[in-house]
Amino acid sequence: MVFCFIHLSIQEFLAALHAHLTFTNSNVNLLEEEQTVSVHVSESHFYQSAVNKALQSPNGHLDLFLRFLLGLSMPSNQKLLQGLLTPTGSSSQTNQKIIQYTKNQINQNPSPEKSINLFHCLNELNDDSIVKEIQRRLNSGNLFMVNLSHAQWSALVFILLSSEKNLNFIDLKTYSASAEALLGLLPVVKICKKALLNIKRMSSILSLIHFQADATSSRLIELDMSNNNLQDLGVKRLCAGLGSPQCALQILRLSGCQITEEGCASLASALKSNPSHLRELDLSYNHPGDSGIKLLVKFVQEKYHNNENIFCFCEGKKLKTSGFLS
Numbered sequence: 138m139v140f141c142f143i144h145l146s147i148q149e150f151l152a153a154l155h156a157h158l159t160f161t162n163s164n165v166n167l168l169e170e171e172q173t174v175s176v177h178v179s180e181s182h183f184y185q186s187a188v189n190k191a192l193q194s195p196n197g198h199l200d201l202f203l204r205f206l207l208g209l210s211m212p213s214n215q216k217l218l219q220g221l222l223t224p225t226g227s228s229s230q231t232n233q234k235i236i237q238y239t240k241n242q243i244n245q246n247p248s249p250e251k252s253i254n255l256f257h258c259l260n261e262l263n264d265d266s267i268v269k270e271i272q273r274r275l276n277s278g279n280l281f282m283v284n285l286s287h288a289q290w291s292a293l294v295f296i297l298l299s300s301e302k303n304l305n306f307i308d309l310k311t312y313s314a315s316a317e318a319l320l321g322l323l324p325v326v327k328i329c330k331k332a333l334l335n336i337k338r339m340s341s342i343l344s345l346i347h348f349q350a351d352a353t354s355s356r357l358i359e360l361d362m363s364n365n366n367l368q369d370l371g372v373k374r375l376c377a378g379l380g381s382p383q384c385a386l387q388i389l390r391l392s393g394c395q396i397t398e399e400g401c402a403s404l405a406s407a408l409k410s411n412p413s414h415l416r417e418l419d420l421s422y423n424h425p426g427d428s429g430i431k432l433l434v435k436f437v438q439e440k441y442h443n444n445e446n447i448f449c450f451c452e453g454k455k456l457k458t459s460g461f462l463s
Contacts, residue, residue, distance in 0.1 A: 146201060153205035154221075156187075181234040184210060188235075188242060188258070192251055200254045207235065208261040236264045243267075243288040252291035253298070267292045290322075297325045328356055359388040363419070367394035369403070376407035384411060390419040401429035405436040 142148055156167045166178045168186045187206050191199040208214050210232070236259065243255045259265065267288055367375070372391070378384055394400075401420070408415060418433075425433070 149201035150205045157209045184235045256295040361390040363390045363392040369400035372400035373403045376403045380407035380410045385414050388417045393422040396423040398426045398429035401425045
């Protein structure tokens with residue numbers, strides 16, 4: 138009789154179960170290059186080697202395997218699989234060693250994806266101490282006044298992504314963090330409807346662009362990048378995302394971004410190639426000049442015809458299909 142398990146999660150669970158049973162029954166660590174029964178392998182070493190192996194994987198193909206394996210180390214889960222698993226008799230001391238080792242790896246690992254998976258592992262080990270600390274700071278309103286460690290930033294992303302509530306708004310201007318930490322929050326932007334960004338580095342802007350262009354399931358419909366030193370070059374790069382059919386932005390605010398006629402031309406060109414999602418464009422406190430304003434008037438007239446709900450702001454005035462209104 139042959140069984141075929143197509144779903145990846147079932148395959149990963151069976152692989153974890155095999156590694157766990159081999160270790161508990163024969164004291165053989167399948168995760169080591171050299172496997173021998175002559176040397177006793179401690180439980181903590183076995184699970185630590187699994188964490189190391191998963192972190193070494195370049196494409197994260199051992200992430201689910203690691204979660205299942207660490208979950209199988211818990212006596213409460215072993216009790217649910219009576220008759221299939223031999224209880225390991227894991228002590229609380231062993232459990233704490235694994236937890237502490239996992240936390241250390243979070244602090245040492247700069248990859249947001251790896252860190253978030255390790256938080257899932259801590260969840261399997263019934264430890265949520267770092268997550269609770271971030272949750273406490275979120276609830277107190279004091280989160281953004283302090284410099285968070287890498288582990289705490291990863292915990293913040295974990296909380297926001299695993300929240301049962303829909304996240305409608307995120308204000309990244311209040312996050313006092315490095316550009317690298319903010320880039321780790323881009324998956325959170327994907328699940329938001331509105332995002333307020335203060336991006337000072339072009340690399341961050343580019344990441345947002347590519348992220349938004351590739352986000353086929355993005356909920357983001359309002360993006361505020363006002364009062365950033367975006368300039369025409371930044372707008373031109375931003376337009377790579379705006380021109381994508383996947384971009385569903387309805388409101389785009391670029392007030393005070395030092396945009397000139399050249400930037401207005403880039404915006405008009407990108408928005409022409411995108412479906413008619415955009416309902417509002419704010420370009421106030423920029424320098425479009427008469428030619429830039431004419432370009433936008435032409436764009437609005439051609440794209441939206443006589444829809445009076447479509448407008449943009451230039452130099453404190455409203456631009457509608459009928460022309461330049463005070």
